Structure formats: structure tokens, C-alpha cells
Amino acid sequence: MNDDSPERDFRPRVLVTKIGLDGHDRGSRIVAAACRDAGMEVIYTPPWQSIPAVVKLALEEDVDVVGISSLATDHLIVPKLMSALREAGLGDVRVIVGGIVPDQEEKALIESGVREVFHPGSTMEQITTRIRAYAGEARRARGEAERQT
């Protein structure tokens, strides 16, 4: 997780998406554009993705990080997404959530394996710096897993 890591110059692969029922996409669009401008490979989807669709995309696109934008309580099904990713063998993919998440529910998300929740007021620099770090983590974990098999 430090910036001196040799992966500093790699291009993280990030999926920015929305699951569930809500369509407000101002946040996801801005974050996707910021990641792209920060030199990442961004896979962006329209809202209303199903959990299986996100798992499939994460697998096919070989992403390091999945960013879920939730403005209207769709974060409540993120624990289901976490289980589905693990079942698909994607336990190394780092998942972050951004949007409107109440404190008590943030705790449940972190317990389900979400790495971080970004709230309104986060800057794009904070978000992209963290995503880069999580992507590095994901790649190292995957490398580790491959060495062990």
C-alpha cells in the first residue's frame, strides 16, 4: 500500500458500476472520468446492473477494483455481491463503495469485505489514490495466489 511500490506505474483496471434499482449517476460518472484521467483502465456500465452481471464483467475484464456507486440504499445488497465474487473465485478483487451510506451500515459493509466507503465530500484525488493502492494490493494478492498453486 505504499507509493514506492514497483507497481506505481501500472495501469489499474477498475469497474465503476451501480447495482440494484437506482439510476442517479452523477457520482459514478465523475469518479469514472477521474480514474480515466488518472491513467487507469476504466470499465463503466449503465446503472441497474444485477449482481451476476457485475461478477461476470469483473471476471471477463480481469479487474483489480470494483467501485459501486450507491445513492439510494442499493449498498444494502453489496454484501450479496461480496459473497458472489468470492464464490466466483474473485476474492482478490478489491471492492469499494461510494455515495450515501449511513454509519451503522458502513460497518456491515466493511465486515462483508468492502475495503472502504467514500462519502460525499471525498475529493477525486483521495479516491483515485486509494483505488490505485487497492489495485496494487489486488495484483499482489493474485500473484501470491498464483505462486501458491
Add this chain to the structure above:
Amino acid sequence: MNKPVDNRLLAEDESAHARWQREFRAGVAEAREIANVSGIPIAPLYTAADRPAGGDDALGYPGQPDYTRGIYATMHRGRTWTQRQLVGLGTPADYNERLLGILARGATAVSLIPCNSVYRGLDADSVDLELLGTCGTVVDNADHMARCLEGVDLAEVSCAMNDPSPFTLLAFMLIAAERRGIDWSRISGTSNQSDYLSHYVANHMFYRLALPGARRVLMDHIAWCRAHVPRWNPMSVVGQHMQQAGATPAEAMAFTLSSAVQNAEDCIARGMDPDQFLPRFTFFFDVSLSFFEEIAKFRAGRRIWARLARERLGARDEKSWRFKFHAQTSGVDLTRQQPLNNVARVTAQAMAGIFGGLQSLHTDAYDEVYATPSEAGARIAIATQNILREEAHLTDVIDPLGGSYYVEALTDAMEEKILAIMKTVDDAGGMYKAVEAGLVQRMIGASAMRFQQRVESGEQVVVGVNKYRADDDAERPPVERPDRERMQRHRDDFVRAQAERSPTAVAKALDELSRAAESDDRNVFAAVVDGARAGLSNEEICTRLRRDFGDGRPLVIV
């Protein structure tokens, strides 16, 4: 005969102005350029020199075209405004309890926000239980609506439904009224969110028919409502979604007026007389913290609409020229940090809307930025309106800022900006074509990015976020979520009731929908109302129409 000019006074004025300029320049260390969110440069002082010759006469009077000073002669001195708080949560029974509570505390109209499942055209049994009722009420059929509105006098209280195409909630409400023996001629209110264009470009919060289908269903809805529910406003043109999605105030006003023109011209093309439907057009706007910019936005929009209605759309009735609008304080401006500060923000936003001459107001609860409003948050939001209306003397004078050098100059500048943006839309072939091509979406996205950059650079201060931060954020109270067991029972009851209907009657009602969709001579919304009476659910109606009209897809533009 011309009045002789008093040269002595003029000379003195000039020197006073020169002295002020000198002292101002000396007093401010750095001449900082200021522009508002819409990009209009703001001077440090406005004077009589900023008024056009004979300018104040051109402002006219409230209730007289072009209505810069308000659409009614009485404005808030007569009737203040409708206090319309958005409500939506849980099961129909939960909603009913909350609704009766806020009516008892001073709200004067009903609004109903459905669950996101309803927006998406899905019934309760097609959706994760966790998501049901968290952002709105689960209303899937006429029985549910009847329960929502129990104890509410539908013949007296105006009801606004957040009800995108194909307007199933209105259909459910009309059936609920019919069962109580209330004549539809007594029903009043608004189909909020009937503006499919704003949904398409901004928040995608609806079950989406492909654009041509959405256009057809809206026209049918307007025509049917004018014939059968005369006090209903079938068209609410929405700028709120676009501004929340990032459009500047000038863009939001321009896109809204362009949408209104598009919808009106579509009605005219169908053979309707503008004076038959324009009096039932209403507008719905966001009101942000850019205080004077918002006031100028509303004043400019009001007079542009009066001219458009008269000159471009050919309306002759003054009622058609009046720009009636509802405003909602901007949720995007609220902060999760130090959440009680939001009460101050909402107060300033609401004041801008009031000075802008609104007809109806929703004030956000301070906790909306991290949850669906709590009971406590909703109470303060209502109290804020009561204080502004009855304690603060804001309503004593009509258009109290009229004639202010600054407000008038800004109104003129906003008008010019709005007209320029509308020209861009017209050049693209009108709002429908501009949306189809993604032009509007791209402009909004670019403005959202610019605003984000203003905040991140500190040019736009947000207290508690990029300035005056505090480690000890006020504690956020726990959020209230609908009771899962009650929701489960609501869902089970619904599934049972669905199974108890006659399959042949259901099939017949669905086929009637298709027949209406297939023929231009029939009215799709009439078939939706008949379907609601026959017990069809929201998902059944939406799925069938999506099959017939095609499934709209959001344009993805990053």
C-alpha cells in the same frame, strides 16, 4: 417637453462613483474575478447605470405579462405557497401513518414518492427484500394506493405523484377515488416526473420506455387528463433532475424551457389547442445555495416562458403564459459533515425560492444527505417553512428584490444566458433530438465536472468539507429502515392477491393495453386506467408496454 438635466447633480454623481472605485480598489488587496455557477461575471457593485433606459417601467406589475415580478397580482401576500413535503417510505400502511402526521402538522398537500422498484417497473416480488421501501413506498396496485390514502380527503387535498410514464400511480389513485365514490372532476394535483426527457438525460430514475414510446404515452396522458380530470396537472416539466445531475442554474432553466416547448409543440402537432393544455403545465426546479443566481433564474425563466407561450406557441389565454413552479431545495448542496449545518443551507435555499416567486415548496431534511429523512429531520424541514412564512415577514411584500440594481442586472444576464443555451438546443433540432443525440447529457456532465473542480480547488467553499473542517463532526443519528417483517408480510399479501385474480380478466386487460399501444386512434393511458381497475399491477402494465414500445436504454456518456 424634456426635463432639463441637472448637470450639477450628475457631476456630483460621477465623482461619487469615481471615489467609490478608487476606494474599492485600494481596499481590496487583489482584484478577484467572481463568476456565478452559470458563468456570469459578478461586479462588486451595481448602480442605476446598470439599468437600461426606462428599465423599471419594463418590469411591469405582478400578475401582468411578462410576469417578471410574479404570475399573480397577489403573490405571497394573497396565498403563500403550497407546503408540499415529499413523503415515501415503507409499506402503504407506513406511508399512511407518516402522511396523516405531516398533514396534522401543517403540510397542505400530499406527495407520494414510490419505491425505486416502482420506478423501475418491478413489483415487490421481483426485488430484493432489502431494497423494498427504503426510498419510497411500495405501491404496486390500486389496493395499495387506496391504503396509502386512507383518511385523506381526495376531493379537497391536492396530491402530487412522483409518477413517470406510463403513470400507473395516477391510475391507481383514480381507481381508489372511484371506489370511494369521488368524482374525478374533484381530484386535483400533479403528475410529477411526467417529463420523460429529464429522466432520460439526468437521473434515469424510471422504468424506461424507448424515447418514441415515452413521447406517445405522455401525449396520451395529457389528452386523457384534460378530458377526464380537469383539475389535474398532467405535465410537470422538470429542471430539478438536471440541476442535481450537474447542470448550471442557467442550463437547467434553458433545458426545462426547451422541454416545455418540445412537449407543447408535440401536443399542438396532435391537434390540441395550446390554451387547452398550457394552463395545466407546471414546472419543477431545484433551488441551490447560489442565492441571487437562483432568484434571477426564476425571474428570467418566468418572463421567457410568457413570451414563448404567447409568441412561439400561439397561446392567447393569459393562464397559458403563467409560469407556475414548485421548487425543492438542493440535496446536492447538503453535507454529511456537520449535518446540522444543513438546516442553515436549506433556509437560504428556501428563501431564494420564495424571493424567486415560487408556488409550491419542498424543503429538504438536514439528514437527507445520508439517509431517507428521519421523522425528526422531516419535522425541522416543515418548521423551516413555517418560520419563513409566518415569522420572518418574507411574504409581506411582493417581489421584494424587484428594482434592486443587482437583481435586475442579474435577471437580464441570466435571461441572455438561458436564451443562448436554448438556441443551442433549437439548432440541434429541439429538445427531443438534442437528448437523442446525447448533446444535453454531455453539457450536464461537463458542468458537473466543472463544479467538482471548483469545490476541490477551494474556489467554491463548502463549510465543513473544504473549509472549517472539524474532527468532531456532530454525531449522525442512526437511520430508520422499514421493518423487514412487515415488508415481508406486505409482499406475501400481494403475491396471494395476485394469484386470486381471474387469469382471463388479467389477460383481457393486458391485451387491451396492447391494442391501445398498437393503434394511434386509441389512448394508452385510458387503457392503463382500465387496467388498474381490472387489478393489473405496476409491473404487469409496464412490462406489457415495454414489450410493445421497446425498451429504452440510457445513453452512457462519461
